[in-house]
Amino acid sequence: MTARALDGRAVAREIYEQVAAGVATRVAQGKPRPKLVTVVVGDDPASAQYVRMKQKNAKQVGIDSEDHRLPPETITEQLLELVQRLSRDEAVSGILVQQPAPPHIDMTRVIEALDPVKDVDGFHPVNAGLVALGLPGGVKPCTPAGILELLERAGIPIEGANAVVVGRSNLVGKPTALLLLKRNATVTICHTRTRDLASHTRTADILVAAAGRANLITQDMVKPGASVVDVSTVWADGKQVGDLGPGVGEVAGWLTPNPGGVGPMTRAMLIKNTYEAEVRRRP
Numbered sequence: 001m002t003a004r005a006l007d008g009r010a011v012a013r014e015i016y017e018q019v020a021a022g023v024a025t026r027v028a029q030g031k032p033r034p035k036l037v038t039v040v041v042g043d044d045p046a047s048a049q050y051v052r053m054k055q056k057n058a059k060q061v062g063i064d065s066e067d068h069r070l071p072p073e074t075i076t077e078q079l080l081e082l083v084q085r086l087s088r089d090e091a092v093s094g095i096l097v098q099q100p101a102p103p104h105i106d107m108t109r110v111i112e113a114l115d116p117v118k119d120v121d122g123f124h125p126v127n128a129g130l131v132a133l134g135l136p137g138g139v140k141p142c143t144p145a146g147i148l149e150l151l152e153r154a155g156i157p158i159e160g161a162n163a164v165v166v167g168r169s170n171l172v173g174k175p176t177a178l179l180l181l182k183r184n185a186t187v188t189i190c191h192t193r194t195r196d197l198a199s200h201t202r203t204a205d206i207l208v209a210a211a212g213r214a215n216l217i218t219q220d221m222v223k224p225g226a227s228v229v230d231v232s233t234v235w236a237d238g239k240q241v242g243d244l245g246p247g248v249g250e251v252a253g254w255l256t257p258n259p260g261g262v263g264p265m266t267r268a269m270l271i272k273n274t275y276e277a278e279v280r281r282r283p
């Protein structure tokens, strides 16, 4: 492999150090510690594990955390009541409702019930709208914000670059494209109805693959020297892989390891968002 690594673990460590220093300074000034509240409905072991990792990351940097575990039979109204109470609670900086929730829960209503300032996932329509409008002041969704942070900290030029995003989900593809556009990239969004995917990906100086399809992006679909971000977490033969086929690292200039690229950045951005939510609310 000749591509340089876009090392998400190393950049995430830098972010944790910066947040930890910010928290320590605030505490020394007599300000309260930021507090992250996580909510999990049901007993999905993967969700429980994700939330444990997020709480561990919060603790590492001096952010307090609190976890609410609700039984699988919880109804939307009960979750709404909790989210509204946490939104009003002065001591709470950020609220995260782990997804997926059981299918009977109306997550649109739950997210809309969050105070947008405490929506550290950046999913509330107010925050999504601020990203779409390119306006400051909102909370950016963690995975797209993490991708931009990785590119920027590596010094990869974004302004004027051809950026191709494969995937148009509200969680990843669409906000990533909008953040790249905000940084003055020329952005193309591809999806399952795109004709001749390779003709688009080959033009990409920055290629973000977020389709969740193993081996979708083959070596011949990548422009030599391109910066390639593999967002996807797909499992093949018992190990985590992404959208990239073998040999992409021989052509790309920069490449995210997978695992170890976008995943650690997503968690770090949640912690950064929690800290910034506290600073914004109580400067």
Ligand code: NAP
Pocket: 143, 166, 167, 168, 169, 170, 171, 172, 173, 190, 191, 192, 193, 194, 197, 210, 211, 212, 213, 216, 231, 232, 233, 234, 262, 263, 264, 266
């Ligand atoms: P999603 O909601 O399933 O969206 C996938 C997108 O990819 C859709 O827009 C889909 O197009 C497009 N797509 C699928 N197959 C394609 C193909 N053959 N050609 C072109 N486009 C194709 O998934 P998501 O939530 O955006 O997540 C994407 C991947 O990232 C998943 O593997 C997920 O696990 C991973 N992920 C990782 C992190 C992390 O922190 N590392 C965070 C979030 C997500 P249509 O819209 O036309 O269906």
